[in-house]
Amino acid sequence: MNTLKDAKIGSTVNVKKIHATGALKRRIMDMGLTRGTPVYLRKLAPLGDPIEITVRGYELSIRKDDASLIEVEETED
Amino acid sequence: MEIKIALAGNPNCGKTTLFNNLTGSNQFVGNWPGVTVEKKEGRLKHNKDVKIIDLPGIYSLSPYTLEEVIARDFLIEEKPDVIINIIDGTNLERNLYLTTQLKELGIPIVAALNMSDILQKQNDVINIDELSRLYDMPVVEISALKNIGLDELQKTATAYAGKKAGKPVSFSPELEETLSKIEALLPATVPADKKRWYAIKLFERDEKVLEKIKLTPETSSKIDELIEAYEDRVDDDSESIVTDERYNAITSSINKVHKKDKTKKLSLSDKIDRVVTNRYLALPIFALVMFVVYFISVTTVGTWTTDFVNDGVFGDGFFLFGAGREHYEEALGEYDLASQEIEAFEEMQASENLTPDQLKSATAQLDVYSDEGELEEVIPVDYATYLQAQDVPEPEPSQFGTFVPGIPVIVQNFLESVDCAEWLQGLILDGIIGGVGAVLGFVPQMFVLFFLLAFLEGCGYMARVAFVMDRIFRKFGLSGKSFIPMLIGTGCGVPGIMASRTIENERDRRMTIITTTFIPCGAKLPIIALIAGALFGGAWWVAPSAYLIGAFSIVLSGIILKKTSMFSGEPAPFVMELPPYHLPPLKNLLSSMWERGYSFIKKAGTIILLATTLVWFLSNFGFEDGRFGMVDMQQSMLAVLGSAISFIFIPLGWGTWQGAVATLTGLIAKENVVGTFGVLFGGMSDVAENGWQVWQNMQAVFTPAAAFSFLTFNLLCAPCFAAIGAIKREMNSTKWTLFAVAYQCVFAYCVSLVIYQFGAWIYGDGSILGTVIAVAVLAIAAYLAFRPAKQYKPMKAGAELQ
Structure with a gap:
C-alpha cells in the first residue's frame, strides 16, 4: 500500500482511501483530504516529522503516524 | 427588537478582525460554560439592539472537538436569528465546507466573503452572484482588515434576520433519497426546519445527536437498515460518505464561481515560509524568535515594568521619568554607610564600656560584606568619622527631582495621620496592599508577553512553532506550543501559565498548565543560591541540577499523566493548518493583550x-x-x-x-x-x-x-x-x-x-x-x-x- 507517509517530498499524489476511524478519520476528511484529492508534499519539518502538504490550495501539517493511514496513488501525468 | 447574530467561520479567516471592527469596544469576553474556550459577545457599534456572538473558529460541525460541539450546541439550542458565515476568499474550498454544514441548520445565513483586497491583488475573480445563487444565500464582499463592505454586511444581516433560511446544498440523488426516508422516520418533536440537520446527523451516526434525540428501538433499527444498505453499496462508512458528498458538491460548484489566475507565482507568504521552516534555518530562527520574546518580555521591558510597579507604585515611590534617581541613590548610599559607621562605633562603646575620654581615641571596625557574603573591606571608624557620620542627613527624595510616593507610603501617611492602630496599619499596608501589589506586579510583564504572543499567533508563526517542535513535545503528551509557556516559565510561572492559552487542544493545555511551574522561575533562584551556599559551598552544579530536575519532572509527569484516565482516550489528531503569514492589525493585538491581562486581574x-x-x-x-x-x-x-x-x-x-x-x-x-x-x-x-x-x-x-x-x-x-x-x-x-x-x-x-x-x-x-x-x-x-x-x-x- 502506498501511503502519504512514504510519498516523495516535492511530488503530487491523489488520496485513495483513509484507513483511520472515528475522530481522526473525520478530522482528516474535514480538512479536505477526501477521495481523489490531489496532495502536494511540500516539505518535512526540520526534525523529520510532521510533513507539510498543500491540499485544496492551503497548507496543512500532518504527522507521519497519521499520514501512514492515508493511502495514495500516483497522479497520472 | 433585539437581534442575535452568530459569527461563524474557520480559524484564521479574519473572524477576530471582523468581530473587533463590528463591535468596537462594545465587547465582553468570558468562557463558554464549564470549559476553557473563550466566548466573545458584543453589540454592533451603530446598533446596540444587535448582539453578536463570536463562535469559536471551526472547520466543521463534527461531534469530536470541543470547539465544534460548543458551536453547534449554540446554533441548535440558542437559535440565533441569523448567521454571518465569514469565508476566506483565498481559501474558498475548505471554507465552503463549513458553509455546507451551516446551511442545514435551518438558520438564515449571510456569507461575508473576506480578503477581497488580496483576491484582487492575486488577479483571482470570484463570481459573487453565482456563489450566491448556488448556495442560496446573500454574499457580501468585505475586507475585514481594510474595513471595506462592513456597512453593507451589517445591513444585509439585520435585514435577513429571522427570515426563511435558504435551501441547503444538495447531495447526490441516491443520498438525498435515503435522507428523505430518514426524515420521514423522525419523531414529530423535531421542528420542520431542523429535519434535514437531524436526518444527516442520524445518517452519520452522530453520537451526541443520538443521545439527545431518543428514538424508539423500532425507528432506530429502520434507520440502521437504511444506513447499512447505503454503506454496503458505496463501501465506506456513512460519516465519510457525507463528507465526500460535501466536498464533491463544492468541487463541482467551485469551477463556476472561482477563476484563478493560472500564472503561478510564489506569494510573499510562500517566500517567507521557505526561509522560516527551512530545514537548516528553522531551528536557528526558532531559537532567535524565542530569545527575542524572552528578552523583551522577561529580561528587559518585562522586568522594568514589573520593578516599576513593585518598587515604585507599590514600593517607596518613584522619580518621574527617572530624573534625579541617580543622585538620590548616591546620597542614599552615603547615608547607609554613615549609619553603619555610627552603629559600629556605638556597638564598640557598648561592649567595651568605654569612658567618653577613651572613646575619643578609640577606633571601631566596620566590616563591609559583598552580596556573596565575602568580607570586602574593613573600614576603621574613629571618633572624628563618627561625628562626621552623624552629620550626614537622610536624603529626602523630593529634593532630587519630582518624586511620586508609592501607594503604601501615601496610605501609611494617611493612616498615621488618623492615629490608626499599629496592627491595623500592618494588615492594610503589608497584608492587603501587599497582596494587591502581588497581583498587579505581574500585570505589566504579562501585557508585554501577551502582546508578543498575540503577534506570533496573528502573523502565523505560532502554528510553525508547533510544526517545528511537535516531534519532541508530543512524546510527553504536550503540544509543540508547550515550549513557549515553559520558556516564559523560567522567568516567571504566572505569565508562563497564561501563555498556555495559545494551545488549542484542551488536554495538551491542561497538561502544560500542570507542568509549567516545575521549571525553576526567577523567584526560585534565591532559594537555589541559599541552599547551594549554605550546604554545598556554592557548588556550581546545584543550579543546573535544579533545572534538570524541573525538565525531568515535566517529562516524567507528561508520560505518567498521559496514561491516566483523566488524560487518556483518543489522542487529538494533529492535523493542523499552517495559515499564510500576514501582518496582524495592531487593534487585534491590543485587544487580545488587554483581554488576557484583564482576565488575569x-x-x-x-x-x-x-x-x-x-x-x-x-x-x-x-x-x-x-x-x-x-x-x-x-x-x-x-x-x-x-x-x-x-x-x-x-x-x-x-x-x-x-x-x-x-x-x-x-x-x-x-x-x-x-x-x-x-x-x-x-x-x-x-x-x-x-x-x-x-x-x-x-x-x-x-x-x-x-x-x-x-x-x-x-x-x-x-x-x-x-x-x-x-x-x-x-x-x-x-x-x-x-x-x-x-x-x-x-x-x-x-x-x-x-x-x-x-x-x-x-x-x-x-x-x-x-x-x-x-x-x-x-x-x-x-x-x-x-x-x-x-x-x-x-x-x-x-x-x-x-
Whole structure:
C-alpha cells in the first residue's frame, strides 16, 4: 500500500482511501483530504516529522503516524 | 427588537478582525460554560439592539472537538436569528465546507466573503452572484482588515434576520433519497426546519445527536437498515460518505464561481515560509524568535515594568521619568554607610564600656560584606568619622527631582495621620496592599508577553512553532506550543501559565498548565543560591541540577499523566493548518493583550489577594503572654501551624518547623523562603538575596541531603499563590485547579523523598526503612510511566485494512 507517509517530498499524489476511524478519520476528511484529492508534499519539518502538504490550495501539517493511514496513488501525468 | 447574530467561520479567516471592527469596544469576553474556550459577545457599534456572538473558529460541525460541539450546541439550542458565515476568499474550498454544514441548520445565513483586497491583488475573480445563487444565500464582499463592505454586511444581516433560511446544498440523488426516508422516520418533536440537520446527523451516526434525540428501538433499527444498505453499496462508512458528498458538491460548484489566475507565482507568504521552516534555518530562527520574546518580555521591558510597579507604585515611590534617581541613590548610599559607621562605633562603646575620654581615641571596625557574603573591606571608624557620620542627613527624595510616593507610603501617611492602630496599619499596608501589589506586579510583564504572543499567533508563526517542535513535545503528551509557556516559565510561572492559552487542544493545555511551574522561575533562584551556599559551598552544579530536575519532572509527569484516565482516550489528531503569514492589525493585538491581562486581574486576582493576606496574617499574629496580637514570626500562628505539620516532612529529611514555615511563606512568593530563614535562623529582618548571614545556623539543622531535598520540594511543590491563581484562571475549574496543585505537591514529595533517602547514604546517615520506601516509590513511578497506554491503541489498530 502506498501511503502519504512514504510519498516523495516535492511530488503530487491523489488520496485513495483513509484507513483511520472515528475522530481522526473525520478530522482528516474535514480538512479536505477526501477521495481523489490531489496532495502536494511540500516539505518535512526540520526534525523529520510532521510533513507539510498543500491540499485544496492551503497548507496543512500532518504527522507521519497519521499520514501512514492515508493511502495514495500516483497522479497520472 | 433585539437581534442575535452568530459569527461563524474557520480559524484564521479574519473572524477576530471582523468581530473587533463590528463591535468596537462594545465587547465582553468570558468562557463558554464549564470549559476553557473563550466566548466573545458584543453589540454592533451603530446598533446596540444587535448582539453578536463570536463562535469559536471551526472547520466543521463534527461531534469530536470541543470547539465544534460548543458551536453547534449554540446554533441548535440558542437559535440565533441569523448567521454571518465569514469565508476566506483565498481559501474558498475548505471554507465552503463549513458553509455546507451551516446551511442545514435551518438558520438564515449571510456569507461575508473576506480578503477581497488580496483576491484582487492575486488577479483571482470570484463570481459573487453565482456563489450566491448556488448556495442560496446573500454574499457580501468585505475586507475585514481594510474595513471595506462592513456597512453593507451589517445591513444585509439585520435585514435577513429571522427570515426563511435558504435551501441547503444538495447531495447526490441516491443520498438525498435515503435522507428523505430518514426524515420521514423522525419523531414529530423535531421542528420542520431542523429535519434535514437531524436526518444527516442520524445518517452519520452522530453520537451526541443520538443521545439527545431518543428514538424508539423500532425507528432506530429502520434507520440502521437504511444506513447499512447505503454503506454496503458505496463501501465506506456513512460519516465519510457525507463528507465526500460535501466536498464533491463544492468541487463541482467551485469551477463556476472561482477563476484563478493560472500564472503561478510564489506569494510573499510562500517566500517567507521557505526561509522560516527551512530545514537548516528553522531551528536557528526558532531559537532567535524565542530569545527575542524572552528578552523583551522577561529580561528587559518585562522586568522594568514589573520593578516599576513593585518598587515604585507599590514600593517607596518613584522619580518621574527617572530624573534625579541617580543622585538620590548616591546620597542614599552615603547615608547607609554613615549609619553603619555610627552603629559600629556605638556597638564598640557598648561592649567595651568605654569612658567618653577613651572613646575619643578609640577606633571601631566596620566590616563591609559583598552580596556573596565575602568580607570586602574593613573600614576603621574613629571618633572624628563618627561625628562626621552623624552629620550626614537622610536624603529626602523630593529634593532630587519630582518624586511620586508609592501607594503604601501615601496610605501609611494617611493612616498615621488618623492615629490608626499599629496592627491595623500592618494588615492594610503589608497584608492587603501587599497582596494587591502581588497581583498587579505581574500585570505589566504579562501585557508585554501577551502582546508578543498575540503577534506570533496573528502573523502565523505560532502554528510553525508547533510544526517545528511537535516531534519532541508530543512524546510527553504536550503540544509543540508547550515550549513557549515553559520558556516564559523560567522567568516567571504566572505569565508562563497564561501563555498556555495559545494551545488549542484542551488536554495538551491542561497538561502544560500542570507542568509549567516545575521549571525553576526567577523567584526560585534565591532559594537555589541559599541552599547551594549554605550546604554545598556554592557548588556550581546545584543550579543546573535544579533545572534538570524541573525538565525531568515535566517529562516524567507528561508520560505518567498521559496514561491516566483523566488524560487518556483518543489522542487529538494533529492535523493542523499552517495559515499564510500576514501582518496582524495592531487593534487585534491590543485587544487580545488587554483581554488576557484583564482576565488575569479579574479571575486570578481574588484568590491571590485572599491567600496572600491570609498567610501574611498568620505569620504576623499569634498569642504572646496570653494575649492575641502582632508578634514576631517565631511566635506566630504560622509557626504553630508549621510545627504541627512539620512531621510530614520527616521522611524528606527536614521535619523542622523552620522548614515547614518557610515552605508556607514561599506560597506568597518563592523568594520569601530566604527571608523567612533569615528571621527563623538568624533573627534578622533583612538578609541578602542568598541569605549568607544564616548559612552557619542552617548547617546545624540541615544535612546536605536534607537541604537538597528541601530545595527540590520547594521547586516542584505548589507554586506561589499568583501562579495558583493563574492556574485557576486558565483551567476555569476548581476541580482541575485542586488536581493540579495536589499533583504538584505529591509529585514534589515523592521526588524529594527519593532524593533524600538515597542522598543520605552519600553523607553516611542513610536508613534501611527509608531506602525501602524510596525504592517502592521509584517502582510505582516506573510502573506508571511504562505501563501500556490502554485507550491509545484501538484508534490506530482500528484502521480498517481489507
